[in-house]
Amino acid sequence: MTKPTLVIGNKNYSSWSLRPWLAMKQLSLDFDEVRIALYTPELPAKIRFHSPSGKVPVLIHDTLTVWDSLAICEYLAEQFPRLHWWPEDRTARAIARSISAEMHSGFQHLRQSMPMNCRARLPGKGMTPEVQVDIERITAIWRECRQRFGSGGSLLFGEFTLADAVFAPVVTRFVTYDVQLDPVSRAYAERILALPAMQEWMKAASLELETIPGFNL
Numbered sequence: 001m002t003k004p005t006l007v008i009g010n011k012n013y014s015s016w017s018l019r020p021w022l023a024m025k026q027l028s029l030d031f032d033e034v035r036i037a038l039y040t041p042e043l044p045a046k047i048r049f050h051s052p053s054g055k056v057p058v059l060i061h062d063t064l065t066v067w068d069s070l071a072i073c074e075y076l077a078e079q080f081p082r083l084h085w086w087p088e089d090r091t092a093r094a095i096a097r098s099i100s101a102e103m104h105s106g107f108q109h110l111r112q113s114m115p116m117n118c119r120a121r122l123p124g125k126g127m128t129p130e131v132q133v134d135i136e137r138i139t140a141i142w143r144e145c146r147q148r149f150g151s152g153g154s155l156l157f158g159e160f161t162l163a164d165a166v167f168a169p170v171v172t173r174f175v176t177y178d179v180q181l182d183p184v185s186r187a188y189a190e191r192i193l194a195l196p197a198m199q200e201w202m203k204a205a206s207l208e209l210e211t212i213p214g215f216n217l
């Protein structure tokens with residue numbers, strides 16, 4: 001089987017790209033990376049070349065193209081089953097999938113008001129009562145997973161799983177907008193930021209030069 005290629009957007013801004021990238025890096029899956037700068041005049045042509053949806057991330061594997069972050073993660077878990085993508089326990093795995101799907105389809109207020117911008121520091125910006133509701137639900141998920149499933153390590157299901165990759169962009173938002181967290185959530189966020197793959201992403205994001213209006217620059 002050939003090495004997969006992951007097409008991603010700017011590391012500073014592309015929250016959807018971070019998810020499969022982090023999982024692949026963290027689980028030491030060898031892959032090539034193609035980075036496309038988002039929201040440039042050349043973007044539509046460049047992105048359409050790789051992506052049927054016109055969005056990143058996209059995974060290219062042999063002759064197959066897989067798009068949308070969650071579909072990419074599920075494809076990887078199926079194709080590379082020796083790596084630890086989802087929790088082994090059936091209950092934990094079902095909850096991991098549920099919270100990942102909830103993140104993937106929800107939390108619109110947080111997404112809109114606090115877009116991912118890894119290198120910026122904008123304390124308090126974007127906070128509204130609706131965003132606070134999203135934050136409370138996310139941190140409730142983190143506390144519950146840590147309490148019910150986290151005993152084998154310091155992440156949501158103990159060891160790293162796709163659920164951690166799905167929530168990683170939220171962790172960067174909490175840093176950017178200086179969201180105050182309860183002790184369990186703060187400790188979890190710190191563990192995510194300390195992952196070697198996460199540090200690699202954040203460093204690369206800090207070195208990017210593009211700015212995208214509308215993403216709080």
Ligand SMILES: N[C@@H](CCC(=O)N[C@@H](CS)C(=O)NCC(=O)O)C(=O)O
Pocket residue numbers: 009013014015016017038039054055056057067068069070
């Ligand atoms: N649901 C999709 C969302 C992908 C998405 O919105 N990607 C953004 C970048 S983070 C994008 O490609 N935007 C380019 C555009 O809309 O032109 C996923 O999970 O992959």
